[in-house]
Amino acid sequence: MILKRKKFGVFACLGFLALAGCNSHSGAAIAADKSPSVAMTAKKVQKGKAVFVENCVACHQADAIGQPGVAPSLSNPEFLSMASSEFLTKTIASGRAGTSMVAFGEILSKQDINNVVAYIRSQATLPFRGEQIDAQPDAHGDERLGKMWFADICSTCHGVNGNGYESGGTGTAIGKAGFLNTVSDGFIRETVRHGRSNTRMRGLQGPSGLANLTDREIDDIITYMRTVPSKDEE
Ligand code: HEC
Numbered sequence: 001m002i003l004k005r006k007k008f009g010v011f012a013c014l015g016f017l018a019l020a021g022c023n024s025h026s027g028a029a030i031a032a033d034k035s036p037s038v039a040m041t042a043k044k045v046q047k048g049k050a051v052f053v054e055n056c057v058a059c060h061q062a063d064a065i066g067q068p069g070v071a072p073s074l075s076n077p078e079f080l081s082m083a084s085s086e087f088l089t090k091t092i093a094s095g096r097a098g099t100s101m102v103a104f105g106e107i108l109s110k111q112d113i114n115n116v117v118a119y120i121r122s123q124a125t126l127p128f129r130g131e132q133i134d135a136q137p138d139a140h141g142d143e144r145l146g147k148m149w150f151a152d153i154c155s156t157c158h159g160v161n162g163n164g165y166e167s168g169g170t171g172t173a174i175g176k177a178g179f180l181n182t183v184s185d186g187f188i189r190e191t192v193r194h195g196r197s198n199t200r201m202r203g204l205q206g207p208s209g210l211a212n213l214t215d216r217e218i219d220d221i222i223t224y225m226r227t228v229p230s231k232d233e234e
């Protein structure tokens with residue numbers, strides 16, 4: 001997983017080369033994230049909005065607010081606080097196989113993708129924490145327990161095996177390789193802890209959460225999720 005993410009960093013890096021500079025293999029795309037504003041001139045954002053309106057709005061809706069069961073919000077504050085430019089670029093270019101999120105790398109130029117990433121980023125309201133979150137340790141929990149928590153709690157919205165919308169729920173395909181190969185364990189952990197405000201993904205930790213999962217239980221779930229794509233070949 002880490003290897004894939006690093007490999008991709010080189011690609012994301014090329015796009016930001018002129019603006020942010022790329023000086024290390026491990027932190028290339030992250031370097032761009034340190035100062036997202038650098039890569040985000042008003043002109044870029046404006047061009048990116050035009051790309052968005054033409055190619056994305058049908059599913060992700062105006063202002064990228066999303067629509068349950070159709071496409072997730074891309075303007076959600078918690079999402080943007082942890083979704084790095086690398087994550088966004090990879091998701092847009094490669095899509096998510098087995099969902100209606102197609103690979104726009106075959107449709108749009110790298111420039112268009114860079115611009116639409118700048119537009120999505122421009123809606124962020126919380127400080128960017130992606131670097132710290134991606135640097136969190138990997139989960140080493142109990143797969144069998146995780147499977148149980150997943151079936152009890154997550155599958156209601158994300159589907160059995162995390163198949164996503166195709167199983168009729170409102171949650172995305174978190175059991176498929178397209179998502180899992182793009183995110184760190186920290187990204188999943190923080191999303192489960194805090195949720196995404198104004199979506200059906202509520203925080204699942206703490207007394208006000210939909211469930212009150214411990215850190216260990218969340219790691220059990222992540223450990224299980226990492227085993228799902230291999231069990232669910234398509
Ligand atoms: C009540 C419904 C619901 C439940 C229960 C739920 N989720 Fe979600 N989850 C969502 C929705 C909806 C989204 C996407 C938010 C949006 O549409 O903008 C989401 C998003 C996520 C994401 C980010 C996925 C992405 O595509 O970026 C992760 C990770 C996640 N959920 C994990 C979990 C886990 C693990 C559980 C169980 C412990 C769980 N969720 C329980 C509805 C739910």
Ligand code: HEC
Nearest residue numbers: 055056059070071072091092096099100101104164172173
């Ligand atoms: C035909 C509908 C459709 C179109 C058009 C579409 N998307 Fe998506 N997008 C989706 C769906 C569905 C998902 C969630 C897939 C899953 O279940 O994992 C998604 C997920 C995403 C994600 C990940 C969000 C998250 O919560 O992790 C990003 C980023 C994204 N899309 C960007 C774009 C951009 C940018 C465009 C236009 C260039 C676009 N999408 C066009 C349907 C669409």
